[in-house]
Amino acid sequence: MRNPLRKLFCLVLLGGASAAYADEPATSMFNFSGFGTLGVAHSSNKDADFVNNVFEAHGAGQSASLAAGVDSKLGLQLTATPSEQITGVVQAIAQQKWNGTYAPALEWANVAWQATPDFDVRVGRVVWPMFVRSESVNVGYSNFSIRASGELAAEMPNTHNDGVDATYKFRTGSLAHALTAFGGHSKVHYGDYFPNTTLDVTHIAGLSDMVDIGAVTVHLAAMHMQYVYTAPGVAPFPVKLPIYSLGAVYDSDTWYMLGDAQLALDPYYGRMESFSLLGGYHLGKFSPYLGYSQFKQATFGPGVPAPLQTTTQSDTILGVRWDVQTSVDVKLQLDSIRTGDVAGSFPISLVFPNNGQQYASFLTHPKANVISVVVDFVF
Amino acid sequence: MRILCKPALFARILLACAPALATPALAEVVVVASSKTSLSALTPDQVEQTFSGKASAFADGRKTHLLDLPESSATRADFYTKALGKNAIQMKAYWSRMTFTGKSLPPAEKADADAVKKALAADPDAVGYVDAASVDGSVKVLASFK
Numbered sequence: 001m002r003n004p005l006r007k008l009f010c011l012v013l014l015g016g017a018s019a020a021y022a023d024e025p026a027t028s029m030f031n032f033s034g035f036g037t038l039g040v041a042h043s044s045n046k047d048a049d050f051v052n053n054v055f056e057a058h059g060a061g062q063s064a065s066l067a068a069g070v071d072s073k074l075g076l077q078l079t080a081t082p083s084e085q086i087t088g089v090v091q092a093i094a095q096q097k098w099n100g101t102y103a104p105a106l107e108w109a110n111v112a113w114q115a116t117p118d119f120d121v122r123v124g125r126v127v128w129p130m131f132v133r134s135e136s137v138n139v140g141y142s143n144f145s146i147r148a149s150g151e152l153a154a155e156m157p158n159t160h161n162d163g164v165d166a167t168y169k170f171r172t173g174s175l176a177h178a179l180t181a182f183g184g185h186s187k188v189h190y191g192d193y194f195p196n197t198t199l200d201v202t203h204i205a206g207l208s209d210m211v212d213i214g215a216v217t218v219h220l221a222a223m224h225m226q227y228v229y230t231a232p233g234v235a236p237f238p239v240k241l242p243i244y245s246l247g248a249v250y251d252s253d254t255w256y257m258l259g260d261a262q263l264a265l266d267p268y269y270g271r272m273e274s275f276s277l278l279g280g281y282h283l284g285k286f287s288p289y290l291g292y293s294q295f296k297q298a299t300f301g302p303g304v305p306a307p308l309q310t311t312t313q314s315d316t317i318l319g320v321r322w323d324v325q326t327s328v329d330v331k332l333q334l335d336s337i338r339t340g341d342v343a344g345s346f347p348i349s350l351v352f353p354n355n356g357q358q359y360a361s362f363l364t365h366p367k368a369n370v371i372s373v374v375v376d377f378v379f
Numbered sequence: 380m381r382i383l384c385k386p387a388l389f390a391r392i393l394l395a396c397a398p399a400l401a402t403p404a405l406a407e408v409v410v411v412a413s414s415k416t417s418l419s420a421l422t423p424d425q426v427e428q429t430f431s432g433k434a435s436a437f438a439d440g441r442k443t444h445l446l447d448l449p450e451s452s453a454t455r456a457d458f459y460t461k462a463l464g465k466n467a468i469q470m471k472a473y474w475s476r477m478t479f480t481g482k483s484l485p486p487a488e489k490a491d492a493d494a495v496k497k498a499l500a501a502d503p504d505a506v507g508y509v510d511a512a513s514v515d516g517s518v519k520v521l522a523s524f525k
Contacts, residue, residue, distance in 0.1 A: 117440025
């Protein structure tokens with residue numbers, strides 16, 4: 001998909017450049033913006049690494065006492081609006097990748113056509129829209145807590161989809177819907193903890209609905225896909241997987257609440273359930289928050305051998321966001337992570353460097369307390 | 380002595396916090412468009428949908444060109460609190476989300492109420508807000524928040 005995305009990138013630039021000769025004010029043609037996070041994390045467990053997601057090569061714990069690579073990132077975005085109907089978006093993010101480098105990668109690269117005021121179509125690299133805040137998962141400043149729930153991402157860690165999405169906005173009574181149909185494919189490369197491991201998701205077809213009910217936004221999504229998990233010693237074969245999710249967010253000027261739940265019915269690995277709840281309070285420039293999220297493998301398919309059939313992970317978080325000034329926040333967060341007695345059979349937030357040499361030791365204390373501090377900014 | 384000091388200290392903390400906790404007593408803030416606009420009055424729900432970029436203020440759905448006052452403006456803070464129930468920080472976070480999803484960009488910022496009125500006069504599709512005292516014959520009031 002690299003080449004088609006590059007073509008799209010050029011198309012956006014060319015579209016913007018050609019339109020720049022029109023009479024529209026130049027300021028509205030291109031908008032350049034960015035976001036980033038600088039942070040460090042420390043984990044109490046030296047037998048494992050705490051990671052933000054399974055794409056990272058190094059985490060906090062065994063690899064480093066204080067790891068900057070868990071949360072730090074820089075994102076740049078160019079938005080081109082050659083006309084009121086056409087918008088092109090290219091967003092690249094430099095963050096720790098599977099091989100430990102920080103080479104920028106395209107998170108979004110799409111062209112949107114606003115066919116009517118209520119209907120738009122986007123083509124290119126678009127969001128993997130399974131959670132309430134999926135589209136801004138990397139933008140720390142716009143999020144309540146430091147990072148998205150690892151437990152929710154455990155079933156499918158993908159964040160984008162190369163394909164198409166079409167959104168229709170309509171109202172039913174007092175409810176405002178944004179109903180999106182999407183399709184495409186998405187390939188991800190796991191961090192070096194899982195050498196030469198990729199997840200190739202194809203035949204994606206799904207629906208998501210974002211419904212505004214007064215101050216509450218509810219999100220419903222259903223997605224069907226086929227995936228192939230490729231790892232050394234594993235014969236790749238396709239698995240058909242449906243996943244369903246339900247979430248909601250409420251954010252008033254005094255308190256907020258964010259919740260997501262997801263169900264994956266995997267015929268090979270089994271039924272997987274996860275949920276995440278986060279609530280907080282705005283006290284002037286400070287917003288303390290509390291959260292809990294859990295991943296549970298409820299039933300086991302033929303792909304999970306009997307000795308590994310106890311996979312759960314939970315994370316209790318306590319944190320505070322301090323809005324230092326407009327566009328900059330500082331967050332301090334404590335994560336208390338507990339895993340089942342056979343942790344790591346399903347990669348979530350605790351992973352094992354050096355081919356898992358300290359895995360046996362880890363199992364004697366399968367938990368980690370993580371303290372993280374970050375500065376988020378947007379510009 | 381130490382015990383005697385405590386209530387005084389508490390009072391000082393309260394006083395120090397008071398400006399942050401109290402809502403500034405500001406005048407009425409009004410949503411305005413050019414006096415030549417085709418728009419009539421907007422309901423509070425329409426104002427919320429329009430200023431969050433979720434829907435157009437116009438019946439035919441054409442894009443509303445939103446205007447904002449600077450982040451330092453007390454009228455801006457007052458407007459978003461009253462009309463959208465959000466404080467300045469929440470609105471900044473909200474527009475960050477919208478920007479970085481590519482969905483929509485934040486409103487165009489104008490220096491003050493006069494600059495808003497000038498922009499409204501030049502663009503029939505523009506909608507902004509000003510304090511009620513700044514209203515003159517060049518603009519039409521679409522909604523009011525006290």
